[in-house]
Amino acid sequence: MFKNPLPLLIADDEQEYTTFIVDFLRLEGYAPTAAYSLSDVLRKLQENEFELLVLTADLSAQPVSQLCLDIAQQTRAQVVIQDVSGKCWPTSSTPTS
Numbered sequence: 629m630f631k632n633p634l635p636l637l638i639a640d641d642e643q644e645y646t647t648f649i650v651d652f653l654r655l656e657g658y659a660p661t662a663a664y665s666l667s668d669v670l671r672k673l674q675e676n677e678f679e680l681l682v683l684t685a686d687l688s689a690q691p692v693s694q695l696c697l698d699i700a701q702q703t704r705a706q707v708v709i710q711d712v713s714g715k716c717w718p719t720s721s722t723p724t725s
Contacts, residue, residue, distance in 0.1 A: 633659035635676065637705070639669045639683035670702065678705040685711040 636653060638660050640646040646662045653660040661676065663669045666687040673681075681703065685692045692711050699707050710716050 633657055634680065635678045636660040637663060637669065637672055637676075637678045637681040637683075639663035639666075639681070639687060641665060641684070641687055669699070673699070673702050673705075678703065681705045681707045683707075683709055685709050 636658055638646055638649050638653070639662070640649075641664055643662075643664050646664060650660040650662045661672060661678070663672050663683070669681070669683060669687065672678075681699065685695065688695050690698075692709055696707060696709055699709075708716050
């Protein structure tokens with residue numbers, strides 16, 4: 629276990645999947661928090677500081693690039709968003725494979 633567990637925010641609208649990932653990360657010594665909607669993500673970002681935010685793009689109807697920018701303005705955490713094609717979009721809004 630880590631002396632100071634890394635605070636993570638894991639967000640997906642599929643609650644069972646998100647809970648599985650959060651439970652696994654907790655067992656590995658991290659300090660994950662689950663969110664199941666974009667409003668939940670935004671609320672938790674206001675209440676807590678996270679080092680990493682991982683979410684799926686289907687939490688929002690807006691384009692992934694805009695979602696990246698909106699969330700990046702609210703947190704100093706690194707943000708990774710996975711879209712439906714499997715591409716991951718980091719905070720910089722540049723897709724990576």
